[in-house]
Amino acid sequence: MIDQHPTAFAGIQPTPAWAFEQYEGIRERLPSASVRAAQPRLVDSLAPLVSEFDAFVFDAFGVLNTGPSVIPGALEQLARLQAHNKAVLVLSNAATASHPALAAKYQRMGFNLDEETVISSRWLLEQHLQHAKHTGIWGVIAPEKSQPETLPMPNDSVRTIRADVEEDTLDQMEGFIFLSSEGWNETLQGRLTNSLTRRPRPIKVANPDLVAPRGDLLTLEPGYFSHLAATATGASLEFFGKPFATAFEAALARLPGIAPARILMVGDTLHTDILGGQAAGMSTMLVTGHGALQGMDIHNCIRRSGICPDFMTPSI
Template sequence: MTEMIARLQQIADRFDHVLLDQYGVLHHGKGVFVEARDCVASLHDRGKTILVLSNSGKRSADNLHRIAKAGLEPALYDGVLSSGEVAWQGLRDRKSVPFTQVGRRCFLVTRGPDRGVVDGLDLELVDLEAADFILLAGLDDGDTDIGAWRERLAAAAARNVPMLCANPDLTMFTDSGLLPAPGALAQFYEGLGGAVSYIGKPHRVIFEAALQALGHPKPERVLMIGDSLDHDILGGRNAGILTLLVTSGVHREALVGSTDITGSLLRLAGSAARMPHWAIDRLVW
């Protein structure tokens, strides 16, 4: 069962490598939490390998810049691997499923004018009606009315247009609060009969890429720290690595202040196989 801890140092001897979620753990889109920054520094000082693993549809360099701007110096950790980066590399190399199964004509869904996830790729950006596949990397706040997509996506599903979802998160933090994220739109497309391949957490592709980036360590010496049972914890458990849930993140309304954290977690997780090894209120050394 899940053990509640007050500080990460309590379990620091259990792991050599850290996969660290970004939103809800390091920050909420603005400044890095002071205690989280100090915790990362302490991990770095003790020789732990630290890789930020993010369900961001943007590429790794964009996330590195964003995290630095928020207040976490790149020198304190070993790199960033985003789902957008894994998608970009997969579309560049075309060596494995699902990237070998899509064509060149791409309908791109992303935030604002950002095209980083397709820059330099042999793709032709087209309207949905002419697309071989959909690349879902981000959603503008104004595009989060999922039902408004029904007509266009139903037509694409009827044409068997596959979707690559480079951000499987179901919700995202915005100035207006929590809104549906790209993963919610991808699930909606599946409900319409569309075929979706997910690139980020909790799916196999990104965890394989992360372990490769860490130099193929023993999974039982790797700790995934995240705030989502559905993404960080499930993905970590499926990859055979250790897991720590930050309870003040996406599940905070259900967990913060609970007098029975194990019971509350089990109700959220649905089964013991989806439970984290440990839980902590916030990332504190």
């Protein structure tokens, strides 16, 4: 199946340097965390840290896999941690697939993970929707394969936004749920922006990422398009993934009795994995060889952003 996530938009082709600048541009919308280290401790892999922590929380894209491909050594490293009776979780901003489908995907890749050891931003959104009260019709931005009809909302209050949607249809919606950028384009973004300009309404963003590494490309994700729409229209945004607190609170809830500082958050982005982990009180490790910062001057990125991980490694 051909991946339909956008790799360009309005003449922009995302690069790691471009993505870093975009994250810096939205810092006021991100959590804050105090800097705990002047510079990261450099290690060759996760192996030297196994005895230092009781639990390990992994980002997925750029740490365990890039698109459908498993990063070399990731399977073995997670299996080694589990063999040492270390608690292992995956905390992913993935929202295109349903939570059960995402857990099944990692099982097919060979990881010993299930729905209890994977926390997806889609799952976080669904937990919220189960208890939230909504009126009117909400538009869901996602391809059909995402099964938006499975969201825990009354069937008559959910409409999937299709490629041929007209602005008057968007105008009738009370809010929007951004699950996936797959199939999203300039025309649809323009229609959404025009509708929100006429009447600003909330957007619930299941995937706060601006970009995601898929092989040797970066794709543009729901976070990017949602921030773009909010900046242009004043629409309010509600996020359900990293770096926001709900994601890390869910991870901590699955690791009862373990102090946050004894949990290592392992990720490939300063502004989501590392910042969010630090705000939650976790220790952090930045992976630099496969993800959103690949090829960047990492020390310069740390200096400019003020986000400094406790550890840094090319690969786990």
